[in-house]
Amino acid sequence: xxxxxxxxxxxxxSISGNCLKVxxxxxxxxxxxxxxxxxxxxxxxxxxxxxxxxxxxxxxVAMFAANGPLAQSNAIxxxxxxxxxxxxxxxxxxxxxxxxxxxxxxxxxxxxxxLRFHRHYLKKTDIDPALVTKSEAALTLMNNHLxxxxxxxxSRLSLADVALVAYTRFAHQxxxxxANWPHVQDWVRRxxxxxNIEHAGE
Amino acid sequence: xxxxxxxxxxxxxSISGNCLKVxxxxxxxxxxxxxxxxxxxxxxxxxxxxxxxxxxxxxxVAMFAANGPLAQSNAIxxxxxxxxxxxxxxxxxxxxxxxxxxxxxxxxxxxxxxLRFHRHYLKKTDIDPALVTKSEAALTLMNNHLxxxxxxxxSRLSLADVALVAYTRFAHQxxxxxANWPHVQDWVRRxxxxxNIEHAGE
Numbered sequence: 560x561x562x563x564x565x566x567x568x569x570x571x572x573s574i575s576g577n578c579l580k581v582x583x584x585x586x587x588x589x590x591x592x593x594x595x596x597x598x599x600x601x602x603x604x605x606x607x608x609x610x611x612x613x614x615x616x617x618x619x620v621a622m623f624a625a626n627g628p629l630a631q632s633n634a635i636x637x638x639x640x641x642x643x644x645x646x647x648x649x650x651x652x653x654x655x656x657x658x659x660x661x662x663x664x665x666x667x668x669x670x671x672x673x674l675r676f677h678r679h680y681l682k683k684t685d686i687d688p689a690l691v692t693k694s695e696a697a698l699t700l701m702n703n704h705l706x707x708x709x710x711x712x713x714s715r716l717s718l719a720d721v722a723l724v725a726y727t728r729f730a731h732q733x734x735x736x737x738a739n740w741p742h743v744q745d746w747v748r749r750x751x752x753x754x755n756i757e758h759a760g761e
Numbered sequence: 762x763x764x765x766x767x768x769x770x771x772x773x774x775s776i777s778g779n780c781l782k783v784x785x786x787x788x789x790x791x792x793x794x795x796x797x798x799x800x801x802x803x804x805x806x807x808x809x810x811x812x813x814x815x816x817x818x819x820x821x822v823a824m825f826a827a828n829g830p831l832a833q834s835n836a837i838x839x840x841x842x843x844x845x846x847x848x849x850x851x852x853x854x855x856x857x858x859x860x861x862x863x864x865x866x867x868x869x870x871x872x873x874x875x876l877r878f879h880r881h882y883l884k885k886t887d888i889d890p891a892l893v894t895k896s897e898a899a900l901t902l903m904n905n906h907l908x909x910x911x912x913x914x915x916s917r918l919s920l921a922d923v924a925l926v927a928y929t930r931f932a933h934q935x936x937x938x939x940a941n942w943p944h945v946q947d948w949v950r951r952x953x954x955x956x957n958i959e960h961a962g963e
Contacts, residue, residue, distance in 0.1 A: 560852070614902050615868060626853040631867070634859035641852060650762070650843060651828040657836035664867050665833070666817060700816050 560590070560641055567592040570612065571619040572599045574680070576672060576725030577632035578619040583721055583754050584636040588643055600680065632725075633660045636718050645718050655712045659719035667701075670694040672726040675733035694733060698740045701727070705742035709749065716753045724750040728759040762792070762843055769794040772814065773821040774801045776882070778874060778927030779834035780821040785923055785956050786838045790845055802882065834927075835862045838920050847920050857914045861921035869903075872896040874928040877935035896935060900942045903929070907944035911951065918955045926952040930961040 569585070569592050571578030585592050597603045597618050604616045612628040613620045621635045622628050629635055637660075640646050647653045670693035677683040677690070701723065704711065711719040728747050730737050737744040737760060744760075751758050771787070771794050773780030787794050799805045799820050806818045814830040815822045822830050823837045831837055839862075842848050849855045872895035879885040879892070903925065906913065913921040930949050932939050939946040939962060946962075953960050 614905065615864060623853070629853075629856050629860055631860040631863035633863050634856055637859050638852070638856035650840070651825070651831075654831050654836055654840035657839050658831055658833045661833040661835050661863070661866055662817060664863055665870075668867075669871070703816065 560639060562590045562592075566624045568595055568622040568624075569593070569619055570595045570597050570609070570622065572597050575599065575618055576729060577668070580632045580721055580725045581619050581621060581635050581639070583725075583756060584639050584645065584718070587645070587754060588639060590639060633664060633718070633722055636721060640718055645716065645721070647713055647717055649713070652713045652717075656717050656719045659711050660722045663719075663722045666693070667697045667723060668726060670697050671730065671733055671735070674735070675726065675729050678734050679729075679732035694735055698727075698730070698735065698737075698743055701746075702740040702742045705746050709746070716750065720746075720750045721754070724754075731760045762841060764792045764794075768826045770797055770824040770826075771795070771821055772797045772799050772811070772824065774799050777801065777820055778931060779819075779870070782834045782923055782927045783821050783823060783837050783841070785927075785958060786841050786847065786920070789847070789956060790841060792841060835866060835920070835924055838923060842920055847918065847923070849915050849919055851915070854915045854919075858919050858921045861913050862924045865921075865924045868895070869899045869925065870928060872899050873932065873935055873937070876937070877928065877931050880936050881931075881934035896937055900929075900932070900937065900939075900945055903948075904942040904944045907948050911948070918952065922948075922952045923956070926956075933962050 567590065569581050571581060571594065573596060582594070597609065599618060603609060604618055610616055612622065613630040615630060617630060619632055619635060620628050620630050629638060647656055670690055674686070674690045674694045677686055710716055711723060724747055727743060728751060737747065747760065748758060769792065771783050773783060773796065775798060784796070799811065801820060805811060806820055812818055814824065815832040817832060819832060821834055821837060822832050824830050831840060849858055872892055876888070876892045876896045879888055912918055913925060926949055929945060930953060939949065949962065950960060
């Protein structure tokens with residue numbers, strides 16, 4: 560899509576991989592936006608003003624001057640990237656991109672992102688062992704998939720990579736050592752380079 | 762999309778709302794398919810044969826003769842319905858459809874579907890109270906959204922309704938009485954009629 564200045568405001572928390580996805584895609588596509596910082600730890604997603612934008616009380620929210628609010632990180636990046644090279648033109652590759660984006664939100668984020676939040680931000684010591692097992696299983700599945708591929712779908716960067724790198728690049732903050740999943744480690748660096756963002760794990 | 766006979770095999774468990782979504786969409790669009798019943802309770806998603814199709818070990822899997830396996834219910838229905846009237850033509854309505862589909866997999870399914878599974882199939886008596894709270898919150902959010910709308914997005918049936926009705930129509934099996942969420946109750950009947958399927962809750 561194309562956007563005028565001030566047409567898009569991203570309400571997000573800079574420590575959230577889900578929010579950073581939106582920033583990465585907007586930057587990659589050269590879309591102008593304003594960023595409003597929302598501190599989840601300070602319950603700024605629980606205010607009446609925020610809940611009016613997103614009753615689910617979750618960041619990110621993309622507020623479009625023309626259309627109103629849009630929630631769910633992967634829905635936002637699908638909308639921003641429509642018609643761009645971040646979405647495969649081939650119908651089945653596009654379907655596989657959707658598959659990985661739903662897998663990310665159903666399997667990966669609820670394990671890897673939650674484990675990172677508990678360990679790095681809440682400094683919890685009584686970690687649910689199931690959270691560690693599920694996180695390791697998600698990374699192993701990714702590592703197997705990447706053993707013979709440079710990108711999750713096809714042979715180039717797509718939204719599947721953006722969605723999955725968002726929290727994988729913070730694996731060390733979940734105390735998951737990506738050296739144990741070397742194809743994932745290589746892929747994280749590749750995607751960070753493609754997106755022109757810093758190497759979070761180094 | 763259009764499909765020849767025998768071009769699509771759906772591997773699914775008939776008690777799973779996620780699997781029924783795929784059936785509903787294929788039937789609605791008149792797409793031919795074979796159905797292979799997979800019994801999750803008998804660990805038929807844990808066989809080497811199944812894991813070769815979907816390493817995540819989850820149903821449904823759509824096996825396309827031309828392209829191979831595709832997992833994640835919402836990715837499958839997006840692929841099947843491409844170019845049909847189940848996907849809004851307007852770009853922002855389409856984005857809102859994605860939003861509700863991701864919300865379904867992130868918030869609704871992990872609460873309502875899991876609560877149903879624990880109560881109706883596992884006959885558990887030690888139910889996690891958080892699961893009940895989250896399920897009720899999901900239904901309340903839906904009820905508020907539907908107070909002034911007949912469908913989740915725009916003014917006609919879309920994949921957002923199909924995705925959300927899949928487990929909502931089994932709310933009674935989760936011991937959630939939809940009479941407490943009357944707009945949801947009316948919407949469930951409307952979508953069941955639109956899809957030409959039985960009224961599960963009656």
